[in-house]
Amino acid sequence: MVHGEGAAADVLVAGAGPVGLTAAAELRRRGVGCRIIDRLPARLPFAKAVGIQPRTLEIWDRMGFVRAALDLAVPMHGQLMYMNGAEQPPVRLQLPPEVPYGFAALPQYETERLIEECLGRFGTGIERGTELLSFAQDPDGVTCRLRTPAGEEELRTRYLVGCDGAHSTVRRGLGLGFEGGAFPEEYMLADVEVDWDLPYGYGVRAVHRTAAGAVDDVLVCIPLPGTGRYRMSMRVPPELSAAAPAAGDGVAHGLESGGRAPELVHVQAVLDRLSPRPTTASAMRWSSVFRISHRLVDRYGDGRVFVAGDAAHIHPPTGAQGMNTGIQDAWNLAWKLAAALEGAAGPGLLASYDAERRPVGEEVVGRTVRHAAEGILADPSDPVTPALREAQLLVGYRGSPIVQRPSRAGAGRGPQAGDRAPDCGGLGGRITSYPLRLYDLLRGREHLLVLYGTGPLADGTLTELAEVVRTFAPGLVEACAVLAEADTDGPAPLPVYRDARGEFARMYEVGEPTVFVVRPDGYLGARLCPPTVQDLTAHLAQVFRASGTPA
Numbered sequence: 001m002v003h004g005e006g007a008a009a010d011v012l013v014a015g016a017g018p019v020g021l022t023a024a025a026e027l028r029r030r031g032v033g034c035r036i037i038d039r040l041p042a043r044l045p046f047a048k049a050v051g052i053q054p055r056t057l058e059i060w061d062r063m064g065f066v067r068a069a070l071d072l073a074v075p076m077h078g079q080l081m082y083m084n085g086a087e088q089p090p091v092r093l094q095l096p097p098e099v100p101y102g103f104a105a106l107p108q109y110e111t112e113r114l115i116e117e118c119l120g121r122f123g124t125g126i127e128r129g130t131e132l133l134s135f136a137q138d139p140d141g142v143t144c145r146l147r148t149p150a151g152e153e154e155l156r157t158r159y160l161v162g163c164d165g166a167h168s169t170v171r172r173g174l175g176l177g178f179e180g181g182a183f184p185e186e187y188m189l190a191d192v193e194v195d196w197d198l199p200y201g202y203g204v205r206a207v208h209r210t211a212a213g214a215v216d217d218v219l220v221c222i223p224l225p226g227t228g229r230y231r232m233s234m235r236v237p238p239e240l241s242a243a244a245p246a247a248g249d250g251v252a253h254g255l256e257s258g259g260r261a262p263e264l265v266h267v268q269a270v271l272d273r274l275s276p277r278p279t280t281a282s283a284m285r286w287s288s289v290f291r292i293s294h295r296l297v298d299r300y301g302d303g304r305v306f307v308a309g310d311a312a313h314i315h316p317p318t319g320a321q322g323m324n325t326g327i328q329d330a331w332n333l334a335w336k337l338a339a340a341l342e343g344a345a346g347p348g349l350l351a352s353y354d355a356e357r358r359p360v361g362e363e364v365v366g367r368t369v370r371h372a373a374e375g376i377l378a379d380p381s382d383p384v385t386p387a388l389r390e391a392q393l394l395v396g397y398r399g400s401p402i403v404q405r406p407s408r409a410g411a412g413r414g415p416q417a418g419d420r421a422p423d424c425g426g427l428g429g430r431i432t433s434y435p436l437r438l439y440d441l442l443r444g445r446e447h448l449l450v451l452y453g454t455g456p457l458a459d460g461t462l463t464e465l466a467e468v469v470r471t472f473a474p475g476l477v478e479a480c481a482v483l484a485e486a487d488t489d490g491p492a493p494l495p496v497y498r499d500a501r502g503e504f505a506r507m508y509e510v511g512e513p514t515v516f517v518v519r520p521d522g523y524l525g526a527r528l529c530p531p532t533v534q535d536l537t538a539h540l541a542q543v544f545r546a547s548g549t550p551a
Contacts, residue, residue, distance in 0.1 A: 019309030019326035020163030026334035028122035047107035051320020055392035057101035076103035168311035180295030313361035404526035414509030426501030
C-alpha cells in the first residue's frame with residue numbers, strides 16, 4: 001500500500017535504495033508512521049552494489065529475511081589475484097567459526113526487492129516518481145515540498161532522512177560540507193557471462209603494472225547468481241573516454257546516465273589483455289561508465305534532518321563497503337528516531353548518530369581509497385583480522401556518548417561496551433530440547449539485558465536488575481538470564497537459559513555475575529561487572545528518558 005496524496009507521516013525518507021528502504025522498514029517495524037519516496041518510476045535492473053558483508057546478513061537476520069537472501073546469493077570465498085599475468089597469493093575470506101554468516105554477492109536490485117518486501121509487510125510501499133524539491137525545518141518539524149505524479153505537494157513531518165545518494169537534495173539543503181576529491185580515471189561496469197574454469201565463489205582482480213610500478217590496466221570481477229556470470233569493472237578505453245562535467249553539486253560520482261554505454265567488444269578487449277584464462281564474454285545484461293569520488297560530510301545531520309549512505313559518504317567500491325556501511329547508518333538512526341518519536345529518548349540519543357557513524361564513514365573512505373590503489377592485500381601471518389575488517393565486524397562505538405565508560409572491573413576482558421555483541425551457540429531453554437543461538441534471543445527485540453550468573457537466581461540480584469528494566473523503560477528493554485548452571489526448579493522473574501556448552505562464557509570472557517546490555521543494532525551498550533542497580537540505572541539514563549518524566 002502506498003500512502004495517498006497529502007498523507008502525514010512522522011518521518012519522510014527520501015530515496016528508496018537499500019539504505020532508504022532499510023530506514024523505512026526499521027521505522028515501520030517499530031510502529032513509526034513513515035513515507036518513503038523516490039524520483040525513479042521503477043527499480044533499476046542494474047547489479048551495481050553486489051557485495052553483502054557478514055554484518056549486513058546479521059542485520060537481515062534481525063529484520064527477518066536473511067534466509068531469502070541466502071537462498072539467492074553467491075558465496076564469496078575470496079579473491080584470486082593476478083599481476084602482469086602471474087598468479088599472486090589469493091585473498092581468502094576466513095572468519096572465526098562463531099561468526100554466523102560468511103561473505104556473499106547479490107545484485108543490488110535483488111537486495112532492494114527483499115527489503116521492499118520486508119517494508120511491504122508493514123503496509124507501506126515506495127511512492128515512485130516523487131521527488132523532494134526543498135524543505136525547511138523549525139523546532140517542531142520539517143515542511144517538505146514534493147513533486148509527485150499528480151503535481152506538487154507540501155508535507156509536514158517531524159523528521160526527514162536523506163538517503164538520496166551522492167547528489168543528495170537533503171545534503172545540499174542542509175548546507176553540509178562534503179569535502180574530498182575525485183579519481184581522474186573513468187571506469188566501466190558490465191554484467192556479463194564468461195566461460196572460464198576459475199573456481200566458483202571467488203572474485204578476480206587482475207592488474208598490469210608498468211616498469212615503474214604504476215597500475216595502468218585493471219580488471220575486477222565479482223561473481224553473481226547464474227553460471228559464469230560476473231559484474232566486471234575496468235578502465236574506460238580511449239574511444240569511450242570523455243571529460244564529463246561534474247553534476248550540478250560539483251560531485252562527479254556514480255553511474256553515467258548519458259549514451260556512452262560500453263559494448264561487449266570493449267569488455268572482451270580487456271579480458272583479452274588481463275583475463276587469467278582465455279575466455280569469451282557474452283550475454284551482457286547492462287553496462288555503464290562511472291566515476292569515483294571520495295567525500296565525507298562534516299556532520300550526519302542538523303536538527304530534525306539527517307543523511308545516510310551515499311548522501312553522507314562516497315568512496316571507491318573496493319571491498320563492497322559503501323552499501324553495507326549505508327545500511328548500518330540507516331539501522332543505527334532508525335531505532336534512535338523511533339525512541340525519540342515515542343518520547344523515550346534521552347537528551348543525547350539522536351546526537352549519538354553522528355558521534356557513532358561519522359567516524360565509521362571516515363575510516364571506510366580512507367581505507368577504500370588506499371585499497372583502490374593497491375587492492376586488498378593478503379596477510380599470511382594474520383588472515384582473519386583483514387577479513388573481519390572487510391566484513392564490518394570490527395566496527396565499534398567505544399567512546400560513544402550513549403555507551404557505558406570502561407568499568408572498573410572486567411575492563412579489557414572480552415567484548416566491551418561499544419563493541420559488537422558476538423554470537424554464540426549451545427544455550428538451553430527450560431522448555432526447548434534443542435540448543436539456541438544468542439542471536440535467536442535477540443531477534444525481534446529492542447534492547448535486551450543479558451544477565452549472566454554462575455549460580456541460581458535465589459540471591460535476588462537478577463530480580464532487582466530486572467525490576468529496574470521494567471520500571472525505567474517499559475516496553476523498550478527486555479531481560480533474560482544466561483546461567484552457567486541452570487536454575488530449573490520453581491518460578492523465575494525472567495526467561496532463563498543455560499550456557500550448556502560454556503560458549504557464552506568463552507565468547508564473552510566472563511566467569512562471574514555480569515550484565516550485558518545489547519542494543520537493537522547488536523552492539524553492547526554496557527558491560528557491568530559487578531552488576532549494580534546504580535550502574536544499570538546510570539547507563540539506561542544515557543539512552544532513555546526515565547518512564548514518567550516529562551518529554
